[in-house]
Amino acid sequence: MLKRILFIMLIFFTAFVNCQSDYSERREKMVRTQLESRGIRDRATLDAMRKVPRHLFVPEIAKGKAYIDAPLTIGEGQTISQPFIVGFMTEQLKLKPTDRVLEIGTGSGYQAAVLAEIVSEVYTIEIIESLGSNAASRLQNLGYENVKVKIGDGYLGWPEVSPFDAIIITAGIDHIPQPLIDQLAEGGRLIVPEGPRRSTRELILLTKKKGKLKRKYLIPVVFVEFKRKNE
Numbered sequence: 001m002l003k004r005i006l007f008i009m010l011i012f013f014t015a016f017v018n019c020q021s022d023y024s025e026r027r028e029k030m031v032r033t034q035l036e037s038r039g040i041r042d043r044a045t046l047d048a049m050r051k052v053p054r055h056l057f058v059p060e061i062a063k064g065k066a067y068i069d070a071p072l073t074i075g076e077g078q079t080i081s082q083p084f085i086v087g088f089m090t091e092q093l094k095l096k097p098t099d100r101v102l103e104i105g106t107g108s109g110y111q112a113a114v115l116a117e118i119v120s121e122v123y124t125i126e127i128i129e130s131l132g133s134n135a136a137s138r139l140q141n142l143g144y145e146n147v148k149v150k151i152g153d154g155y156l157g158w159p160e161v162s163p164f165d166a167i168i169i170t171a172g173i174d175h176i177p178q179p180l181i182d183q184l185a186e187g188g189r190l191i192v193p194e195g196p197r198r199s200t201r202e203l204i205l206l207t208k209k210k211g212k213l214k215r216k217y218l219i220p221v222v223f224v225e226f227k228r229k230n231e
Helices: 003-038 043-051 060-065 083-092 112-114 127-139 178-183
Strands: 072-075 078-080 100-103 121-126 147-151 165-169 184-195 201-211 210-219
Touching: 003 043, 043 083, 043 112, 060 127, 060 178, 072 127, 078 178, 083 112, 083 178, 083 184, 083 201, 083 210, 100 210, 112 121, 112 147, 112 178, 127 147, 165 178, 178 184, 184 210
Parallel strands: 100 121, 100 165, 121 147, 165 184
Antiparallel strands: 072 078, 184 201, 201 210
């Protein structure tokens, strides 16, 4: 009986190891074909995307699609962004290991995990309670102790722990919230899909210099709408 139990355990362990190896290979292919082939070169960004297990940030039914070149639904009308967009936005922020970053729109927590592999502190806000709570538990279980999750209105930012070296907004909005501008440190960078409510917006990088914002237009993108309370 003991030998049979040990044999069954060995089968399950072997299957688990093979499965994890398969996911690692998919991540490597994702980085090579979706990021590096499109010009993403920042080593810290590429290393983070190779390491973070994207399949653990999507619903069970979507795990097989976790590494495809497309956004995926995560429930509540929200999505996890296409891998290229996650990598592109991360690279554009030119992050340093000592940076403190604010993310608006936690979603499943994937972008926060990628950031957490690069910087010292990540603060992320999610307005949908179920998504925020699930993301907080997921990030904690995966050992991301440098990520703090808040359920609330991202428009207001997180003033009590500001200023931030970088801010990333992962939802489409027609203007930059003034509270977020105020919470951006001197020399800080803010990246956001900005423009009128429509299918396509411009991804914009803003740099704060002597209190003023310098704009750089990057690429057209499609994002879910920025949500506020009572909307």
